[in-house]
Amino acid sequence: MTLLTVEDLTIEFPRAGRSGDTTRPVRGVTLTVEPGQTLGVVGETGSGKTLTGLAVLGLLPPAAQPRGSIRLDGLELLGAPPSQLRAVRGSTIAMVFQNPATAFDPVRPLRTQFERVIRRHRGGSRAQAGARAAELLAEVELHDTDRVLASYPHQLSGGMLQRAMIALALSCEPRLIIADESTSALDVTVAQQVRRLLLRLQHAYGFGVLFITHNLGEARDLCDRVAVLYAGEVVETGPVEDVFTAPAHPYTRALLGAVPTVDDDGGPLASLPGEVPADVLSVTGCVFANRCPQTADLCRSTPPPARTLPGDRRALCHFADPEVAA
Numbered sequence: 001m002t003l004l005t006v007e008d009l010t011i012e013f014p015r016a017g018r019s020g021d022t023t024r025p026v027r028g029v030t031l032t033v034e035p036g037q038t039l040g041v042v043g044e045t046g047s048g049k050t051l052t053g054l055a056v057l058g059l060l061p062p063a064a065q066p067r068g069s070i071r072l073d074g075l076e077l078l079g080a081p082p083s084q085l086r087a088v089r090g091s092t093i094a095m096v097f098q099n100p101a102t103a104f105d106p107v108r109p110l111r112t113q114f115e116r117v118i119r120r121h122r123g124g125s126r127a128q129a130g131a132r133a134a135e136l137l138a139e140v141e142l143h144d145t146d147r148v149l150a151s152y153p154h155q156l157s158g159g160m161l162q163r164a165m166i167a168l169a170l171s172c173e174p175r176l177i178i179a180d181e182s183t184s185a186l187d188v189t190v191a192q193q194v195r196r197l198l199l200r201l202q203h204a205y206g207f208g209v210l211f212i213t214h215n216l217g218e219a220r221d222l223c224d225r226v227a228v229l230y231a232g233e234v235v236e237t238g239p240v241e242d243v244f245t246a247p248a249h250p251y252t253r254a255l256l257g258a259v260p261t262v263d264d265d266g267g268p269l270a271s272l273p274g275e276v277p278a279d280v281l282s283v284t285g286c287v288f289a290n291r292c293p294q295t296a297d298l299c300r301s302t303p304p305p306a307r308t309l310p311g312d313r314r315a316l317c318h319f320a321d322p323e324v325a326a
Protein backbone atom coordinates (compact mmCIF):
# COMPACT_ATOMS: atom_id res chain seq x y z
CA MET A 1 0.00 0.00 0.00
CA THR A 2 1.18 3.52 -0.75
CA LEU A 3 2.61 5.03 2.42
CA LEU A 4 1.63 8.68 1.92
CA THR A 5 -0.97 9.98 -0.49
CA VAL A 6 -1.55 13.72 -0.71
CA GLU A 7 -4.43 14.41 -3.04
CA ASP A 8 -5.55 17.77 -4.33
CA LEU A 9 -4.26 19.56 -1.22
CA THR A 10 -5.19 23.24 -1.14
CA ILE A 11 -4.27 25.54 1.76
CA GLU A 12 -6.06 28.82 2.15
CA PHE A 13 -5.41 31.75 4.53
CA PRO A 14 -7.71 34.69 5.19
CA ARG A 15 -6.04 37.82 3.76
CA ALA A 16 -5.20 40.25 6.57
CA GLY A 17 -7.60 43.18 6.79
CA ARG A 18 -9.73 42.09 3.80
CA SER A 19 -12.83 40.37 5.05
CA GLY A 20 -13.79 37.29 3.05
CA ASP A 21 -10.66 37.56 0.88
CA THR A 22 -8.16 34.69 0.91
CA THR A 23 -4.73 33.65 -0.33
CA ARG A 24 -4.04 30.11 -1.51
CA PRO A 25 -0.28 29.43 -1.30
CA VAL A 26 -0.79 25.68 -1.92
CA ARG A 27 -3.19 24.64 -4.69
CA GLY A 28 -4.17 21.18 -5.79
CA VAL A 29 -0.95 19.46 -4.64
CA THR A 30 -0.98 15.74 -5.36
CA LEU A 31 1.94 13.48 -4.48
CA THR A 32 2.72 10.03 -3.16
CA VAL A 33 5.51 8.37 -1.19
CA GLU A 34 5.93 4.60 -1.25
CA PRO A 35 7.50 2.69 1.66
CA GLY A 36 11.29 2.89 1.45
CA GLN A 37 11.14 5.65 -1.18
CA THR A 38 12.40 9.24 -1.02
CA LEU A 39 10.32 11.90 -2.71
CA GLY A 40 12.10 15.22 -3.18
CA VAL A 41 9.93 18.33 -3.05
CA VAL A 42 11.85 21.12 -4.77
CA GLY A 43 11.01 24.68 -5.68
CA GLU A 44 11.96 28.30 -5.15
CA THR A 45 11.38 30.07 -1.87
CA GLY A 46 7.69 30.62 -1.18
CA SER A 47 6.55 27.82 -3.52
CA GLY A 48 4.71 26.02 -0.69
CA LYS A 49 7.17 23.24 0.21
CA THR A 50 7.13 23.80 3.97
CA LEU A 51 3.36 24.30 4.16
CA THR A 52 2.89 20.98 2.37
CA GLY A 53 5.16 19.23 4.91
CA LEU A 54 3.41 20.93 7.84
CA ALA A 55 0.03 19.85 6.49
CA VAL A 56 1.17 16.21 6.51
CA LEU A 57 2.35 16.64 10.09
CA GLY A 58 -0.93 18.31 11.11
CA LEU A 59 1.07 21.35 12.21
CA LEU A 60 -0.26 24.10 9.95
CA PRO A 61 -0.68 27.57 11.49
CA PRO A 62 -4.11 27.94 13.13
CA ALA A 63 -5.34 30.37 10.45
CA ALA A 64 -4.70 27.86 7.65
CA GLN A 65 -7.71 26.20 6.04
CA PRO A 66 -6.58 23.02 4.30
CA ARG A 67 -8.76 20.87 2.08
CA GLY A 68 -8.18 17.81 -0.04
CA SER A 69 -6.90 14.56 1.37
CA ILE A 70 -3.75 13.38 3.20
CA ARG A 71 -3.67 9.63 3.85
CA LEU A 72 -0.95 7.81 5.70
CA ASP A 73 -1.18 4.03 5.38
CA GLY A 74 -4.76 4.62 4.28
CA LEU A 75 -5.66 6.69 7.36
CA GLU A 76 -7.11 10.12 6.55
CA LEU A 77 -5.17 12.79 8.46
CA LEU A 78 -6.83 15.94 7.18
CA GLY A 79 -9.56 16.81 9.66
CA ALA A 80 -8.49 14.05 12.09
CA PRO A 81 -8.84 14.95 15.80
CA PRO A 82 -5.72 16.62 17.36
CA SER A 83 -5.20 13.66 19.71
CA GLN A 84 -4.99 11.29 16.73
CA LEU A 85 -2.57 13.61 14.92
CA ARG A 86 -0.38 13.81 18.03
CA ALA A 87 -0.32 10.02 18.19
CA VAL A 88 0.67 9.79 14.51
CA ARG A 89 3.46 12.36 15.04
CA GLY A 90 4.73 10.40 18.02
CA SER A 91 4.80 7.08 16.20
CA THR A 92 4.35 6.94 12.44
CA ILE A 93 5.81 10.26 11.26
CA ALA A 94 8.98 11.98 12.44
CA MET A 95 10.38 15.34 11.39
CA VAL A 96 14.00 16.35 10.83
CA PHE A 97 14.28 20.14 10.83
CA GLN A 98 16.75 22.52 9.19
CA ASN A 99 18.11 23.75 12.50
CA PRO A 100 18.59 20.91 14.98
CA ALA A 101 19.57 23.39 17.69
CA THR A 102 15.97 24.60 17.86
CA ALA A 103 14.57 21.07 17.94
CA PHE A 104 16.36 20.22 21.19
CA ASP A 105 15.67 21.87 24.52
CA PRO A 106 18.77 24.05 25.15
CA VAL A 107 18.71 23.67 28.94
CA ARG A 108 18.63 19.86 29.21
CA PRO A 109 21.34 17.35 28.35
CA LEU A 110 20.57 15.07 25.42
CA ARG A 111 20.24 12.06 27.74
CA THR A 112 17.14 13.53 29.42
CA GLN A 113 15.58 14.40 26.08
CA PHE A 114 16.21 10.98 24.54
CA GLU A 115 14.97 9.17 27.63
CA ARG A 116 11.75 11.16 27.67
CA VAL A 117 10.95 10.46 24.00
CA ILE A 118 11.95 6.79 24.13
CA ARG A 119 9.98 6.10 27.31
CA ARG A 120 6.92 7.86 25.91
CA HIS A 121 7.10 5.62 22.87
CA ARG A 122 8.25 2.30 24.33
CA GLY A 123 7.76 2.60 28.09
CA GLY A 124 10.46 0.89 30.18
CA SER A 125 12.90 2.20 32.77
CA ARG A 126 15.26 5.16 32.44
CA ALA A 127 18.19 2.74 32.24
CA GLN A 128 16.57 0.86 29.36
CA ALA A 129 15.80 4.14 27.57
CA GLY A 130 19.41 5.27 28.10
CA ALA A 131 20.70 2.02 26.62
CA ARG A 132 18.39 2.42 23.60
CA ALA A 133 19.56 6.04 23.18
CA ALA A 134 23.17 4.84 23.06
CA GLU A 135 22.24 2.24 20.41
CA LEU A 136 20.50 4.86 18.31
CA LEU A 137 23.45 7.25 18.54
CA ALA A 138 25.79 4.48 17.42
CA GLU A 139 23.39 3.83 14.53
CA VAL A 140 23.89 7.43 13.35
CA GLU A 141 27.66 7.04 13.75
CA LEU A 142 28.01 9.09 16.93
CA HIS A 143 30.25 6.72 18.81
CA ASP A 144 31.30 8.55 21.97
CA THR A 145 27.76 8.03 23.20
CA ASP A 146 28.30 8.77 26.91
CA ARG A 147 29.83 12.13 26.12
CA VAL A 148 27.15 12.96 23.54
CA LEU A 149 24.32 12.03 25.92
CA ALA A 150 25.86 14.10 28.71
CA SER A 151 26.16 17.14 26.41
CA TYR A 152 23.84 20.10 26.13
CA PRO A 153 22.86 20.94 22.53
CA HIS A 154 25.24 23.94 22.32
CA GLN A 155 28.18 21.68 23.13
CA LEU A 156 27.81 19.69 19.90
CA SER A 157 28.64 20.73 16.31
CA GLY A 158 25.84 21.26 13.78
CA GLY A 159 26.62 17.96 12.05
CA MET A 160 26.62 16.03 15.35
CA LEU A 161 23.35 17.62 16.40
CA GLN A 162 21.76 16.81 13.06
CA ARG A 163 22.81 13.17 13.50
CA ALA A 164 21.42 13.23 17.05
CA MET A 165 18.13 14.59 15.72
CA ILE A 166 17.96 11.77 13.17
CA ALA A 167 18.59 9.32 16.03
CA LEU A 168 15.75 10.93 18.00
CA ALA A 169 13.50 10.66 14.93
CA LEU A 170 14.40 6.95 14.61
CA SER A 171 13.51 6.32 18.24
CA CYS A 172 9.81 6.24 17.37
CA GLU A 173 10.44 3.76 14.52
CA PRO A 174 8.73 6.02 12.00
CA ARG A 175 7.23 4.85 8.71
CA LEU A 176 7.72 8.33 7.23
CA ILE A 177 10.39 10.98 7.88
CA ILE A 178 9.77 14.55 6.76
CA ALA A 179 13.10 16.31 6.29
CA ASP A 180 12.70 20.05 5.64
CA GLU A 181 15.95 21.64 4.41
CA SER A 182 17.55 19.29 6.91
CA THR A 183 21.07 19.68 5.58
CA SER A 184 20.89 23.28 4.32
CA ALA A 185 22.60 24.73 7.40
CA LEU A 186 25.53 22.28 7.19
CA ASP A 187 28.68 22.70 5.14
CA VAL A 188 28.83 20.75 1.89
CA THR A 189 30.88 17.80 3.18
CA VAL A 190 28.91 17.33 6.39
CA ALA A 191 25.63 17.72 4.46
CA GLN A 192 26.68 14.94 2.12
CA GLN A 193 27.63 12.69 5.06
CA VAL A 194 24.20 13.27 6.61
CA ARG A 195 22.47 12.47 3.29
CA ARG A 196 24.48 9.24 2.99
CA LEU A 197 23.50 8.39 6.56
CA LEU A 198 19.80 8.95 5.79
CA LEU A 199 20.08 6.67 2.76
CA ARG A 200 21.80 3.93 4.76
CA LEU A 201 19.19 4.13 7.52
CA GLN A 202 16.40 4.10 4.98
CA HIS A 203 17.72 0.88 3.50
CA ALA A 204 18.02 -0.61 7.00
CA TYR A 205 14.65 0.54 8.37
CA GLY A 206 12.55 0.90 5.20
CA PHE A 207 10.93 4.25 6.06
CA GLY A 208 9.74 6.65 3.37
CA VAL A 209 11.15 10.18 3.22
CA LEU A 210 9.55 13.44 2.11
CA PHE A 211 12.69 15.47 1.44
CA ILE A 212 12.03 19.19 1.11
CA THR A 213 14.87 21.16 -0.45
CA HIS A 214 15.64 24.12 -2.67
CA ASN A 215 18.86 22.39 -3.76
CA LEU A 216 18.57 20.37 -6.97
CA GLY A 217 21.93 18.64 -6.49
CA GLU A 218 20.81 17.43 -3.10
CA ALA A 219 17.52 16.15 -4.54
CA ARG A 220 19.35 14.26 -7.26
CA ASP A 221 21.77 12.78 -4.74
CA LEU A 222 19.12 11.43 -2.40
CA CYS A 223 15.73 11.06 -4.03
CA ASP A 224 14.00 8.38 -6.10
CA ARG A 225 11.27 10.69 -7.32
CA VAL A 226 10.86 14.44 -7.40
CA ALA A 227 7.93 16.86 -7.27
CA VAL A 228 8.70 20.34 -8.60
CA LEU A 229 6.60 23.06 -6.99
CA TYR A 230 5.97 26.43 -8.57
CA ALA A 231 3.80 29.07 -6.91
CA GLY A 232 1.95 26.47 -4.83
CA GLU A 233 1.35 23.92 -7.59
CA VAL A 234 3.16 20.70 -8.48
CA VAL A 235 4.22 21.47 -12.04
CA GLU A 236 6.11 18.22 -12.63
CA THR A 237 6.62 14.84 -10.96
CA GLY A 238 8.50 11.73 -11.96
CA PRO A 239 11.58 9.61 -11.32
CA VAL A 240 14.35 12.04 -10.39
CA GLU A 241 16.85 10.98 -13.08
CA ASP A 242 14.24 11.15 -15.84
CA VAL A 243 12.96 14.56 -14.75
CA PHE A 244 16.46 15.98 -14.42
CA THR A 245 17.78 14.59 -17.69
CA ALA A 246 14.67 15.34 -19.77
CA PRO A 247 12.42 17.81 -17.93
CA ALA A 248 8.93 18.07 -19.40
CA HIS A 249 7.84 21.39 -17.89
CA PRO A 250 9.40 24.67 -19.01
CA TYR A 251 9.83 25.71 -15.36
CA THR A 252 11.85 22.57 -14.56
CA ARG A 253 13.88 23.20 -17.71
CA ALA A 254 14.51 26.78 -16.62
CA LEU A 255 15.59 25.68 -13.14
CA LEU A 256 17.99 23.12 -14.52
CA GLY A 257 19.25 25.62 -17.07
CA ALA A 258 20.01 27.97 -14.20
CA VAL A 259 22.11 25.25 -12.51
CA PRO A 260 24.16 23.77 -15.36
CA THR A 261 26.00 21.23 -13.22
CA VAL A 262 23.57 19.40 -11.00
CA ASP A 263 26.12 17.29 -9.21
CA ASP A 264 26.48 16.16 -5.62
CA ASP A 265 27.25 19.60 -4.27
CA GLY A 266 25.06 21.51 -6.70
CA GLY A 267 24.10 24.90 -5.33
CA PRO A 268 20.74 26.35 -4.46
CA LEU A 269 18.30 27.26 -7.18
CA ALA A 270 19.39 30.32 -9.09
CA SER A 271 16.68 32.92 -9.48
CA LEU A 272 14.87 33.06 -12.81
CA PRO A 273 14.02 36.24 -14.67
CA GLY A 274 10.58 37.65 -13.83
CA GLU A 275 8.44 37.03 -10.76
CA VAL A 276 5.60 34.87 -9.53
CA PRO A 277 2.36 36.84 -10.11
CA ALA A 278 1.47 38.86 -6.99
CA ASP A 279 -2.05 37.40 -6.95
CA VAL A 280 -2.00 33.93 -8.49
CA LEU A 281 -5.77 33.61 -7.95
CA SER A 282 -6.36 36.38 -10.48
CA VAL A 283 -4.40 34.52 -13.19
CA THR A 284 -6.83 32.99 -15.69
CA GLY A 285 -4.40 30.65 -17.46
CA CYS A 286 -1.09 29.08 -16.43
CA VAL A 287 0.61 30.75 -13.44
CA PHE A 288 4.03 30.28 -15.10
CA ALA A 289 2.93 31.91 -18.38
CA ASN A 290 4.42 35.34 -17.55
CA ARG A 291 7.91 33.79 -17.17
CA CYS A 292 7.66 30.99 -19.70
CA PRO A 293 9.74 31.13 -22.89
CA GLN A 294 7.13 29.03 -24.75
CA THR A 295 3.91 30.86 -23.91
CA ALA A 296 1.06 30.61 -26.40
CA ASP A 297 -2.41 32.23 -26.30
CA LEU A 298 -3.83 29.02 -24.84
CA CYS A 299 -1.48 29.34 -21.81
CA ARG A 300 -2.83 32.82 -20.99
CA SER A 301 -6.48 31.84 -21.36
CA THR A 302 -6.77 28.31 -19.97
CA PRO A 303 -5.23 26.63 -16.88
CA PRO A 304 -3.13 23.67 -18.01
CA PRO A 305 -4.32 20.14 -17.23
CA ALA A 306 -2.10 17.71 -15.33
CA ARG A 307 -0.86 15.65 -18.26
CA THR A 308 0.25 12.09 -17.74
CA LEU A 309 3.45 11.26 -19.60
CA PRO A 310 5.20 7.96 -20.28
CA GLY A 311 7.45 6.63 -17.51
CA ASP A 312 5.16 7.41 -14.56
CA ARG A 313 5.50 11.15 -15.05
CA ARG A 314 3.09 14.08 -14.92
CA ALA A 315 3.43 17.72 -15.89
CA LEU A 316 1.10 20.69 -15.56
CA CYS A 317 1.59 22.22 -18.98
CA HIS A 318 -0.38 22.38 -22.23
CA PHE A 319 2.82 21.61 -24.11
CA ALA A 320 4.61 19.28 -21.67
CA ASP A 321 7.22 17.38 -23.60
CA PRO A 322 10.20 15.54 -22.14
CA GLU A 323 11.72 15.30 -25.63
CA VAL A 324 12.24 19.06 -25.86
CA ALA A 325 14.97 19.00 -23.26
CA ALA A 326 16.89 16.12 -24.74
Ligand SMILES: Nc1ncnc2c1ncn2[C@@H]1O[C@H](COP(=O)(O)OP(=O)(O)OP(=O)(O)O)[C@@H](O)[C@H]1O
Pocket residue numbers: 013023025043044045046047048049050051052061063214
Ligand atom coordinates in the same frame (compact mmCIF):
# COMPACT_ATOMS: atom_id res chain seq x y z
N1 LIG B 1 0.94 31.75 8.37
C1 LIG B 1 0.80 32.15 7.11
N2 LIG B 1 -0.18 33.02 6.75
C2 LIG B 1 -0.35 33.41 5.48
N3 LIG B 1 0.42 33.00 4.45
C3 LIG B 1 1.41 32.13 4.74
C4 LIG B 1 1.65 31.66 6.07
N4 LIG B 1 2.72 30.81 6.02
C5 LIG B 1 3.11 30.76 4.72
N5 LIG B 1 2.33 31.56 3.95
C6 LIG B 1 2.43 31.78 2.51
O1 LIG B 1 2.76 30.55 1.91
C7 LIG B 1 3.85 30.74 1.00
C8 LIG B 1 4.60 29.43 0.95
O2 LIG B 1 5.29 29.26 2.17
P1 LIG B 1 6.26 28.02 2.45
O3 LIG B 1 6.93 28.30 3.74
O4 LIG B 1 5.52 26.75 2.30
O5 LIG B 1 7.31 28.17 1.23
P2 LIG B 1 8.64 27.34 0.96
O6 LIG B 1 8.54 26.84 -0.44
O7 LIG B 1 8.86 26.35 2.04
O8 LIG B 1 9.73 28.48 1.02
P3 LIG B 1 11.19 28.47 1.72
O9 LIG B 1 12.06 27.65 0.81
O10 LIG B 1 11.57 29.91 1.73
O11 LIG B 1 11.01 27.88 3.09
C9 LIG B 1 4.63 31.90 1.55
O12 LIG B 1 5.31 32.61 0.58
C10 LIG B 1 3.54 32.76 2.14
O13 LIG B 1 3.04 33.60 1.12
